[in-house]
Structure formats: structure tokens, C-alpha cells
Amino acid sequence: DDLETAPIVELSLEELLASDPNAVEGLVSRLYASFALTGPSGPASSDIVSPDAGEGAFLRAIINLQDFTADGMKNRWGDDGLDQLTTTSNWDRNNKFFRLFYDRAYFTIPQCNNFLQVLQTADFPDEENIVAETRFLRALAYYNIIDVFGKGVLATDENFGQSELLPESSRQELFDYVESELLAIEPVIRTTSNYGRANRYVVDMLLTKLYLNAEVYTGTPRWDDAAIYVNKVINEGGYSLDDNFIRLFSADNDASPEIIFPLIAESLTSQSFGNTTYLVNGNLSADTMPLSQFGAAQGWTGHRATEAWYGLFGNSAAELEASNDMRASLFWTDGHNYTMTDYRTWTDGFPSIKFRNTFSDGSGNPVDFSATDFPFYRLADAYLIYAELALRGAANTTMADALSYVNQVRTRSFADPIGMGELTLDLIIDERGRELNLEGHRRSDLIRFNMFTGGSYLWPWKGGSPNGTAISDDYKLFPIPVTAIQSNPNLTQNPGF
């Protein structure tokens, strides 16, 4: 019957499995790619319907929501809603950036559910491990829903395909689900994996993050549990700090021993406007910087750090230059003002040159898309978490180890080691800023330290004011996008929106 037309470029599941013996690998690749690429048909394609393909990427959304809303990074474009993020003001449920993150997470989740159903259709090589990886990726997407929106629906492979609207699940319910999923796969998933894929320590790292922030998510601290898993990462994972801090953010960082879980980028074969290309090109501008020095052919004249970040190293461009901390050198100061009088003025604030597309020796050709992988989890983060847990009195931690780990992180970048007397929670949050800013952690960290909302800690443009002003506690969560509530009326809005 001619009414039964059949495609030849797109394939049914049966055709796919018959045509490629490694089809399962390709399906797994797709799930990982969901965190870095925007779509399957080039950088202009998009898995989710969004006004601009690049804005629909997971990593770009994390940077927008975790770093631009926090103290250390600002963006100047505006882009129909980005201003509100960068100034933590006038958040509303229509802002497309909240929707894009929400929709991307709820793209990844059903893709995982669909794949888990596919895996049930037959026996595949390495199936147990692949199932565990898939459940990890789904848990990672849910973790971000918990962290950013605080609630959502619980879509699983069991209810996948059901047309009845799912009920709303609370933050506690999602927390319990993610915890149980991770605990179930942790003993199953392999301890080693090919590059870019999750292994047991990646799972441990996510468990660590979940327990570390448990007080924020559920009201009940879980410091001891966090310590169990961060210890596994540190002691069993086999990772070591990279001697060269620059390499962690350079095109050859796939060889770094420090990275626990990367999001892959390649200049030709893995192109996206929402992977590290957003970090490299976004922080560059031909107006004030030589792009070729950073291996980029484009500068988007977008992001700059603020003194809330580089002020941790010094109070002027000269002081940054004089600092022996290598991390202080990763700001472009020529032609830029230390103070961000107007976040929309490119020359106000120093662009971060932490991420670049050259190799760690400085070589590399200027290209349009970045080849630098994103260090989603790395050992220095685990070290600083350990120290924080020790300071918070978690079982199975010692202050001596904590001091050692903090100093290993500092001295790797040629910063002066600190003494035990200086090891405080205040130091930890600052050290996390110095070490980890622009890596997608900052907003969560500030909330855990109770510094994000209110007026006790101010940063440039907080609350829409050049010097910062207090913001409501409601800003600890983002509004649920109006499209989600309209398409599933079981969902309710977060307070204040």
C-alpha cells in the first residue's frame, strides 16, 4: 500500500540494529551528547524547539543559570531574557532561559527512558553497564531539576509512553529517586570507562554533590554520606591533580589525569554553539583581544568576569599581574576596566581567559568551534568538597587531610599554601571561586553557603544594581516555565513567581 511510506535515511529500530552492529554505542553516544550538542544535524540543529539552536544546549544553560546569575561572571548581550539572569532581577516564568534548561533536562530524561525500553527488546553486549550509564545520565538530568527548579515530574522508563499527565513530584521525592537510582547502579557500573563515559567514580561524584547539598534540597544535612562518596572518588578513583592548571581548560585536556567526567568538544566532528565554544568564543572579542592567541576565529564579545572573582586575587590589574597564583593570570586586562560600571559595556570587567582553544603549550590554529572538553567533574572540586565536609564535621574526614587537599589545589597553581588557622568555610567558598568559577558550580555553592539571596553578600549587578543589592529568598529557585505548567496543569509554580 503506497500510503505506508517508508523512509530510507531515517531508520526504524529494527533497521538500525540490523544495519550497524554497534548501533547501541551510537544510541549511548547520543545520550551523552545531549549534554554538549544541540542537535544531531550540525550546530544549527536543535533537539528541542527553541528560538536559537545554540541556546538549547545543556552546558550553555548551566553556564547561564549557574554562573551568570552568581557573582563571578556577567554577560552583556541581553538576548531577550539574559539580562534578567545576569542581574538576578525581574525573573519571571516567561523567561526563555529557564524554559530552555527545563526543556533540555526533560529532553534527556525521556531519551534515556526510551533507550531503556529499547534495551529490553533484545540482549546487547555490555547491557548491564549500558543500563547503569543510562540511569546515571537520567539521574544527572534530574539532579539539575532538583537543584535549579526544586520540583518536576518523575518520568521513568516505566511510565514512558503514557498519555495521562504525570503528577508533580516534590524536591524530596525527586531527591529520593535520584539517590535510590545512584545507589542502585553504583555497585554495578564499571570502575573504568572509555573517555567521555561515566564510571563508578562519576556516579560517586554525583552522589557526593547530592548529599553535599542535601540540606538545601531536603532540609536534612547528609555530610557523612557525602564524605563516604567523596572519599571513594579521592582514594579509589585513581585521579591526580594536573600539574598544569592551564591544560585543564585547553584543547589537549582530554589527556589530563584530573578530569573525572568531561563533556567532549571537537572542532570539526562535535560542533555546538552550546559546548565549550560558548565559553571560549563568548569570553573573547576582537575589539580588545587577539583571538588567535586563544585559537579562536570568532569572538562573541559576551562574557566578562567581575571583581567578585578576580578581586579574590587582587584589587587592580596590576595586582593580578603581580600575583604568583597562576589562576590570577587568567583574566584579560588590557583595555578593560576593573570595575563593571555597566555590565553591557564590553570593556567593563575583565574577560576570563580560563577556557581557550589552544593546546596547553599555546599552539593551535584559530577555528570556529572549540576542541576543549568541559571538565564537568574534576579532582580539585572533590578535594575542596572534602575540605568543606571536614569543616562541617563529617565523619571519616580529618582536618589534616582537608588542609593537605586545599594546599595541593593552591600550590598546583603556585599560590601560597595556607595554615590550619586559615582553613575556614569562608576560605572554602572563596577558594571554590578562585578554582572553579565558570565551571557551572557557583550558584549552588553560594546557596549552600547561604550567600546567594538576601543582602549579606553583594556582588556587582546583584539585584540589578551596579554595586549589588539584596534579593528575595525566592531567587534560590527559578520559576517553573509557563509552557510546562500550561502543558501539564498538575505542575505548580514556585513561590514568588
Add this chain to the structure above:
Amino acid sequence: TITDGSNSMPLPGVNVIIKGTTTGTSSDFDGKYSIEVNNGDVLVFSYVGFVNQEIVYNGQSTIDVVMQEDAAQLDEIVLIGYGSVKKEDATGSVDVVSTKDFNRGSIVSTDQLLNGKAAGVRITNNGGSPDSAPNIRIRGGSSLNAQNNPLIVIDGVPIGNDNPAGVSNPLTLVNPNDVESFSILKDASATAIYGSRASNGVIIITTKKGTSSGVKFNYSTDYTISSAGDGLDVMNGEEYTRFIQQFHPGRAGQLGVPTGSVNANQPVSQTLNGRDIYNTDWRDAILRTANSFNHNFSARANLFDKIPFRASVGLSRAEGIVINDNYERVTLSAKLTPTLLNDNLKIDFNAKTIFAFKNAIDAGGAIGEALSFDPTKPVYDFSSNNRFGGYYLTTFDDVADPTNFPNQGFRRIIQANPLARLEQRERPENVRRFLGNIEFDYTMPFLPELNAVVNFGLDASDANILERFANNAFETYRFDATNNDLNSIDTNFLFNPGVNFEENQRITNTTFDAYLQYKKIFDSGFINNFDVQTGYSYQNFKNDGYQRRSQYNLNTGVREPFFNLANPNNRYLNVLNLQSYFVRGNLSLGDRYLLTASFRADGSSLFTEDNRWGYFPAAALAWQIHEESFLKDSEFVNDLKLRVSWGETGQQDITGSVGFYPSIPLFLAGDANSQYLPNSSLYSAQPFNPDLTWEKTTTYNLGLDFSFFSNRLVTGTFDIYKRNTTDLLATTPVPPGQALTNAFIDNVGETESEGFELNLNVNPITTDNFNLSVNTNLSYNKTEVTNLNGLTEINAGGSLRGTGSDLFRHAVGQQAGSAYVFRQVYDSAGNPIPNAFVDLNGDNIIDDNDRYYKQIAPNWTFGFGINFNYKNWDFSSGFRGQVGGNVYNLAQLNLGFTESAVLSSQNNLTNVLNFFDGSANPVISDVNGNIQFSDFYLEDASFLRCDNIALGYRFDNLIKNGSVRVYGAVQNPFIITDYSGQDPENFGGIDGNFYPRPTAYTLGLNFDF
């Protein structure tokens, strides 16, 4: 000679019969005839659509007859799909636009014949290029994400919605000279028989037929010269110098070029601080006075006295007013309409072959660059160190820290030369197309009331696109890291001339229709006649092609194939299949009541088996009031018919938003640049919706056809309609986590339209020597979204400035795709205050809740024409316009703020609108924030455009046995509008780098012999 009273043209094919006998003849192509008669014989002259004339012969050597069109008996044949009716018997809302109504002048594409001629038909082309796409809307569009174009049927072959690759306008693939008439089906009872693709109306194009006697030739030729009118008011070199000195004095050192650094063929207009300032009109540099011509030759004959035959050959060469925008076309057509087997078998055979050759330019890119390129820079630079083939480009040497990174530096192009963009690339897009059908209509000899019709149609095209670059084309300029001499900016680059892209495509659309028709005429009784048709229709659309794509090697900069393992040829194959069963009955009662009912079942391959079939009924009633006894003898009312109809039609074409397989689960292999894990392919599960089914449109129509006063002084039609679309196919957000994406197409929502249309023709003067007629049409349409399944609005695109900034929304209670804007606040002097907006909801916060909707498409459209003939002179004119509607002046946004001049780069200046003469307002210094969503940029798009004016003269005796007509025409001589941008007639509603519509002067010759 027999002539047509309306235009004094000879009328061929008029039957001349001696009354009371079967002796007769018909007029030839020049309207001439001869017949042997006796004194006292009465000659009856008859012709379809004209009043019969009887003339008594009493010795005249010649009898010249002027035939007058008969409005009351306007036996105009209307094609209504699977058959035809006389216009007077039509029950639906149908417009006919035929040769005499067509727009005149240089016509390259068939839609231009029709523009402005029919009420409720809005045709907006995308600009002034010869192949620019027409956007045709009949009574507005009722769909959101499904197809809104009408169905176009050419000689029985429905045209697919997929254009051949490289063809922007599918209607350029029919020679306008071959077209005889358009039938435009508007209401559901008229369109329902076309079912599945007819929700947005149907345009049936019929080509010219052969004659029943004699061999006749026609040759016509025209030559057209066209040029752009005034464009946007950007600054010239002197104004711009003044502007930079005044507004950006710190950047004045970037005006012009260092003295003596370039070797241009232009004079230096001034020297300023060691820099040569040129005065370049970049728009002028890329535009030209374009020359175009058409040649058409056709022959009509009656082969073997049995087979009416027409063949034509056409040759067109059209130049766009942007340099290198060239279009050439050769058309061949043949039509045979024999009648065989004692007139029981009628065959209609059509074959058209078209060869189109186009050079596709990047017009948008070049026009945008021409608007913004710094006018103090020269066009050319012939100096020896120019690497870009003699074109001046603004470049900047990006040199890294030479101590630490000695081998890194590259010459960045900051601003590309628009002329180089046009001249350094060629992109031939060649199409061969065959469009043909053969229809057999066989009347059963044993049962003359029954006939069977079978029609086979084929629309096949073969398209080839090639993109080639010249030597030193800046677009192929790449960094070569393997070059040994990396320190030299001048050598570590290379160009990649030659082929960059290739696409081959084959479209094969097949149609098969078969139906039986039973017709019964009763000589007496209340029932006059009835007929019933029942049949089956099959349409298959197949689009198969592949592309050769390229990418540049990261290290060497050399172009290499873009190789995708999973799909090495970048092949695509799209198949759409539609099948239908239909039945229709017509009944005529008491000489004045006409009833039509139809029912159609349609299946589409886009839907799963369970949801595949849609069922679409329609019915109509017409009352010929003038046949009632109280009007039958009225002098005032010649014709009065009331029509009432109701019907449902379906829509399934969502291929533009979700492709050809939206209902089944599929996996798509990632492109070569969308891979992820090393040593692995990438397969993506595609979203789908198994529940998709037909979108349904219900139309109610009330119409009146009328003709008043003697000599059809006033004739016209009036239709009022209401249309409701349900199960609207729209891309809407899905419940989070419950589908494979965040938004997908679904049957949600409703739209509602209402409106009316008036066609009015007034013929105040009708004499043998002088005719004057005025044709007008007016239509009102209001379409709004009434339900989005619980959603209040969905994004509808319309990208402005910056990333992902969309202007349009579909919102409940608004016209689909309305602009969602803030209300601008102005100071007492009338200047806009940047980023100050009215707090519409009064909550003291300016946020998205203060935005409101403004519609883009107009509610009112109109057209009118004045035509007259005086002896051998003929004059025609066409005007059209719209009242209301809005257009967003994107050029005003992008070029209308003072910072715009210095924004592209620290090392470059760009041109802006003229801030000195009011074209732009210097109070707007930047466009940060929400200012782009201000209604300041949204302007009223009302306009009145003079489409064409033509004047012709016919020489009867210049050549033997023939006539010659000479005419001159001007197209688009003027437009009246308040809009301040380039052109208010803009389908998409955002006026950016618009290709100007030229004013064209045509001189034409037409030979009949």
C-alpha cells in the same frame, strides 16, 4: 471581421450558421469568415459567453460583426475539479480570471498575471528578483504550522508543495504566455472535491487550446528595462564623515584609507589627516539597470481536421536589478484535444517541458552589506598587495603576543565587499521539468448519460545546483597552519577556488484520477437535470536527492568533502502519498434551484493507519432569482443568483515543520559534525506523534452573483464567509518528560476567520468604437486563533537582533503570528525615549506582561483596474493595495542608532541611516535591552501600488492576413504609503535586507498571422 466588443480584438472561432439550416462556418484567427448565402438568409453569429446576433443578408459583400459579451448568459466555463460547470450553474464561490483580465507588461512568472485581480487572493512576492517566491493566501491562512498555500492545479496535475531545488517560485515553471485562465475556488463546496489539499483554496490554471479550424501563428516579443527606485537613506561619504566627526570623533581616524594605500579607480573626495576619503554609493555598486526579454511563438491548428492542437515555444531572459541575478528559461508546450470514436472519446493531452537556468546570488547578504559598508571606502583596490582579487575589503591583522606566541596571527576580514560577494561566486541552479497529463473522457455509446474519465499526470523535474568560487574569493579564505612561514600574515592563508557545494535532485510526482459521471437531462418536470460523479484519486510526491558538502581542514585550510559515514551522499528521500475516494451530485430544479453535495474520503501517508482517513462532506444551494417570474422580464436585473454553502476540508501537510514521517518512531544518524563519543556513530531517537490526524476546516459561505442595468453596466459577486478550523496542527509544548522533545506538532487548537469579498465590474461605456470598464475588488478577512488547548500563546518565530529574539507569537484572540511588542513612550518633542515603555497593566513594573499584540497581515485588501478601448487603441491599468497590517522596520532598528556605526568591531566603521535628515533619530544611541520589541519599529503597512499601466495599438493591415499589436507598459511605477522603510509589502512582516521591487518599462510586439 468579427471582433470582440470589449477590446476590439478579432474573435476567432465564432460560429456562423444560416438560420434554420446546418450550414455554417466559423471565424478564423483574425475573426474573418466567408460563407455562401442567399439573399434573405439570416446569419446567426454565436459564441460562448456572447450575445447571439442575427443579421439578414441582403447583398452586402462583407458583414462586420461586433460581438457583445453577455453577462446574463455568461456561459463562462468554470473548472471545479473533476469536471466543469457553466459559471451560471456554479454553486460555490469561484472566481475566473482569464486572458483579458491579466496584468500586462513583463511577466516572468504566472502568479504575476493574477496579482490584484481577484478578491480575497493576496499574493506577496518575496522581493524584486525574477524568481522570487510568491506567497499566496486565499482568505488568509487558517493553519499555524501546516501548509497555508493554496493547492495549484495545472491542466489537471496538482502541483506538489516541494519546489524543485533552486526554484523559489514554482509558477515560473509555466510560461505565462500559455495560460488561458485561472479558476479560483474559495468556499468549501467548491474546494471540497479536492479534499485533502484544498483547505486554503484552489487555483486551477488552464492553458490555451488549439483551434477548430485553420492554422494560426502568434509571435510575441517584449523587451523590458528595469531599475530600482530610491532605497533606504544611508549616508554618503561626506555626510558620513561629518557624522563620525560629530558622534564618534575618537574613531575619525578610521574613515577612508591611509593616503596612497589603495589603488582604486575612483576619485578621492577629500583627504583628512593623512587618509583618503572616498565617496562610494555601495547600493549603486551592486545594483544595475536590468534588461529582460521574452520571445514566444505559438501555433494553433486543427490537425487532420480532427485534432485541435497548440504548440508553443518560449524563451525568456530576465535580469534582476542586483548584479548577476540572472534567470533564463526555455519552455516548450504542446496541447492536443482530439475527439475520437464518433465524439465519444475526448482526449486532452498536455505536455510542457521547461528548462530554467538561474544564477542564485546571495542577494540578502549583498544588500545588507551594501547598506552598512563604510561609504568612505573604495569599491576596488588594485594595489599589488591586495589578496582579494582587486576588491577592497576591510581587514584587521590579529597578531598574538609575539613573544609568547610567535607563530600566531591572522588577517581577519571585518567587512566583506558586497560586490565581491556577487562576483566571486556563481551558483548555477538548473532545472529541467516535465509537466504533462493525458485525460480520456469516454462516453458510453450504449448509455450516453454515462461517461468515464481517466487522467494520468506526471510532474517530473531534475534539478542541479552547483556553487563555485572564483580565485581569491574572500568567502574561501582560510588559515593555513602548515605553511612554513607562519610569521608572514600574507602567506599563511590560502583560497579555495572551485566547487564548494553540489546538489542533485529528482522530483517525481504522479497523479492518477478516475471517475464515472452519470448525467441525466429531463425535458420537462420539476427536475431539469442531475449528474453524479464518483471516483478515486491517487497522488504521490517523491523527492529524492543528494548533496556534496564541503568543510575546511583545520590545519591546512584546504576544502575537503564533508564525509558522513552513516549517509555518505547526504541523501534525502521524501515521499508523500495521498489517496481519495469521492462522490459528488448536482441537481437542477425548476430552472432556478441548483443543489450540489459532495463527500470525500482522504488518506495521507503522514498519519498512522488508525488516523489516516479523513471524511469531508460539503453541500451548496444556489437560487437563480432572476429566473423567478417576478424578475424574469426585469430590465434592471439581468442576473441575480444567491448561493449558500457549507463544507469541510482537510489539511495534512505538515512536512514543512516535521518532515515526511512524523507519526512513527525513527532514528536519525548524526551528521559528520554532530558526533560525540570517540569511535562511535550517533543515533538519535526522533520525536513523533502517533495520534496525528487531519486538521479540519468548516466553511460557511453566502454569495450573490449579480448583473444590473442594461448592457451589463454593473456586474459582480459578493461573498461573505465564516471559517472555523479545528484539530489545528500546531507545534505546541508537550507535557514535560512525556515525549522525545519539548514541543511537537499535535492536533490542538482552533482558528476562526470571517470576511467578505466583493468583485464589481462597471462598464459605463460600451459602443462599437469605445469601451470603458472599471474592475474592482475588495476583501476583508479577519483570522484569529481562538484556542490553543489551554496555552495562551506559542512562539511563532520572527528573529530580530541578537540571539533567539523572536517577535511573533500565536496567541488566543489574536491573528496568528502577531507581533508581541511594548508600547513606546515619547517625549514632548515626539522623540522616542529609549527603553521607556507604557506600563500597560499598571503594576509599576515593565515586564513581559506589559507587551501587547499587533497584527501583521492586513484585514483589508483591494485591487482595481481601468481599461478602455478606442478603435484600435487599448489601455489597461492595475492597482492594488492594503489597508492596515504592520511591518517591522528592521533596517531602522539595525542602522538607526548612532552606536551602530562603531559596533561591528573596534577596527571598523559601518554605515547608518541618515541622522541629519530625519531618516534616523540620534536620541537612539544604542538598542540594548527591550527596545527591539518596541512598537516604535512597527509601522503601518497600508499602501496603494500601481502595478501596471499599458497602452497598445493594433495595426490591422500591416501584414497580410494578420495583425500586429504594439504596446508599451510600465510596471510598478509608483507606490503610495506612509511606511518609512524600503517596502511595506512584506509577507513575513519584517523588512530587513529587502530585494527592491524594480520599476520596469516594457515595449512589446504581438503578431497574429
